[in-house]
Amino acid sequence: MSESGDNALLAVGQIDKPFGIRGEVVVKPLTDSPERFHRLRAVRLGKQAETSRPATVDAVAVESKGVRIHLKGVDDRTAAEALRGEYLFVDGRHRARLKPGHQFVHEVVGLAVEDEHGVRHGVVKEVLKLPAQDVYVIAEGGREFMLPAVREFIREIDLEAGVLRIHLIDGIREG
Numbered sequence: 001m002s003e004s005g006d007n008a009l010l011a012v013g014q015i016d017k018p019f020g021i022r023g024e025v026v027v028k029p030l031t032d033s034p035e036r037f038h039r040l041r042a043v044r045l046g047k048q049a050e051t052s053r054p055a056t057v058d059a060v061a062v063e064s065k066g067v068r069i070h071l072k073g074v075d076d077r078t079a080a081e082a083l084r085g086e087y088l089f090v091d092g093r094h095r096a097r098l099k100p101g102h103q104f105v106h107e108v109v110g111l112a113v114e115d116e117h118g119v120r121h122g123v124v125k126e127v128l129k130l131p132a133q134d135v136y137v138i139a140e141g142g143r144e145f146m147l148p149a150v151r152e153f154i155r156e157i158d159l160e161a162g163v164l165r166i167h168l169i170d171g172i173r174e175g
Helices: 034-039 077-081
Strands: 009-019 024-029 042-046 053-063 066-071 087-091 112-115 120-129 134-140 143-148 154-158 163-166
Touching: 009 034, 009 066, 009 077, 024 034, 034 053, 034 066, 112 134
Parallel strands: 112 163
Antiparallel strands: 009 024, 009 087, 024 066, 042 053, 042 087, 053 066, 112 120, 120 134, 134 143, 154 163
């Protein structure tokens, strides 16, 4: 994100798919507390923060399978389908506060990945939120490998340098 402070936009969810025929969408939360969607009214919507547009949240239902929302002006399945893959952004004033040593998903995605010896191993493509722990999907050339986000593998997340420093063990990059 090129902006900082209260003007910086933060992705809090990604539209996964339409739900029903009245324009509702299922949102994959990018937050540890999906209940925060109940407080959302004004958001920005888009594939990237820089090109996002304003949107108004009309209704929210937080369920075990995800979050269902209805956006003002999205009134049928076709309109909802067109939003697939777009992100919901909030500005810095509405972002959750993290504990020290924790990062937002959008801060980790795109980081260069290096081992302790400075050898580059691709970039963080995605962060999977799994029950036991988060898992980083790392794209390296034309392939991917997954790395659990635990101290055994993650040595440092240096947001200033744009680098995730890792410890690799034998076999972790094998498919």
